[in-house]
Amino acid sequence: MASEGLRGALTAVLGGRGLLVQNYDSGPAGEPPAPVRLRRNVCYVVLAVFLNEQDEVLLVQEAKKECRGSWYLPAGRMEPGETIVEALQREVKEEAGLQCEPLTLLSVEERGPSWIRFAFLTRPTGGILKTSKEADAESLQAGWYPRTSLPTPLRAQDILHLVDLAAQYRQRARHPLLLPQELPCSLVCQRLVATFTNVQTVWVLVGTVGTPHLPVTACGFTPMEQRGGIKMAVLRLLQECLSLHHLAVETQGLLGLQHLGKDLTDGICMNVLVTVAFRNPGLQNEPPKVRGENFFWWKVVEEDLQNQLLQRLRDSSVVPINR
Numbered sequence: 001m002a003s004e005g006l007r008g009a010l011t012a013v014l015g016g017r018g019l020l021v022q023n024y025d026s027g028p029a030g031e032p033p034a035p036v037r038l039r040r041n042v043c044y045v046v047l048a049v050f051l052n053e054q055d056e057v058l059l060v061q062e063a064k065k066e067c068r069g070s071w072y073l074p075a076g077r078m079e080p081g082e083t084i085v086e087a088l089q090r091e092v093k094e095e096a097g098l099q100c101e102p103l104t105l106l107s108v109e110e111r112g113p114s115w116i117r118f119a120f121l122t123r124p125t126g127g128i129l130k131t132s133k134e135a136d137a138e139s140l141q142a143g144w145y146p147r148t149s150l151p152t153p154l155r156a157q158d159i160l161h162l163v164d165l166a167a168q169y170r171q172r173a174r175h176p177l178l179l180p181q182e183l184p185c186s187l188v189c190q191r192l193v194a195t196f197t198n199v200q201t202v203w204v205l206v207g208t209v210g211t212p213h214l215p216v217t218a219c220g221f222t223p224m225e226q227r228g229g230i231k232m233a234v235l236r237l238l239q240e241c242l243s244l245h246h247l248a249v250e251t252q253g254l255l256g257l258q259h260l261g262k263d264l265t266d267g268i269c270m271n272v273l274v275t276v277a278f279r280n281p282g283l284q285n286e287p288p289k290v291r292g293e294n295f296f297w298w299k300v301v302e303e304d305l306q307n308q309l310l311q312r313l314r315d316s317s318v319v320p321i322n323r
Helices: 002-014 084-096 158-171 223-228 231-239 303-315
Strands: 043-050 056-061 075-077 098-110 115-127 141-146 188-198 201-207 216-218 247-259 268-278 295-300
Touching: 002 188, 002 201, 002 247, 002 295, 002 303, 043 056, 043 084, 043 098, 043 158, 056 084, 075 084, 084 098, 084 115, 098 158, 098 247, 115 158, 188 231, 188 303, 201 303, 216 231, 223 231, 231 247, 231 268, 247 303, 268 303, 295 303
Parallel strands: 043 115, 188 268
Antiparallel strands: 043 075, 056 141, 098 115, 188 201, 188 216, 201 295, 247 268
């Protein structure tokens, strides 16, 4: 029964579907983490990349005093009570005058768990492009510009990478289409698909407290975890059950994103693909020994799941998480 439940959970996560966060296996030292609240201890930003058939990018001209007249992708902070998609659609409507539909998450960027930005490849579904006659506090105007000849000045150069990422995705999708799943969460946390591989064999780390499950680590807001970014919570969980000094640990990217934003549930859960490997492999054919009884390595024997994991690892078929 345990293996059946794990197979179902892994299938759901690999398919971009969410799983309700019931508890967490690792949390920051000291007091239990407090529920997160937008405008209090977290800030989420949404950003839209539009590319039309003429390889043009939709940009908006900023109205804010500190960057007035510069150009940027439609973007802005989420408001309490919004889902991620609702926030994206509101920002695009306010800044560009268009209705839109997100096609896929392109990138997650973070400056520690208190500031996270979600960038989407997006398409217009209606509305009228904002002109200078409709200039307001949100933006001065919006327009389509050739991807290789964007207007100047740009508010910041960071959008260039995102525009290139969108163009690459349209040419060759590295990961399946992925949109946020509307599931409540009170913390900023990560569900790990932590893998160890040997040729064609894959093991996945499993938590044992309660029903066997994919482990969840809660992000902390201490200065150290802020400086180190969300990877600190991953390393903390693994350090609690593995001797990391002889291991290489890498977060490969995002398999799924969960958030609801209703009823004061401002938390998010990121389902992340993590690799664990020996720094000097030698003749090590088995995963590293687990300390204690709260975790174990589960050997994935179902061929379809094993192939999915190996393909995701081989092709880096995940949404990138950048810092």
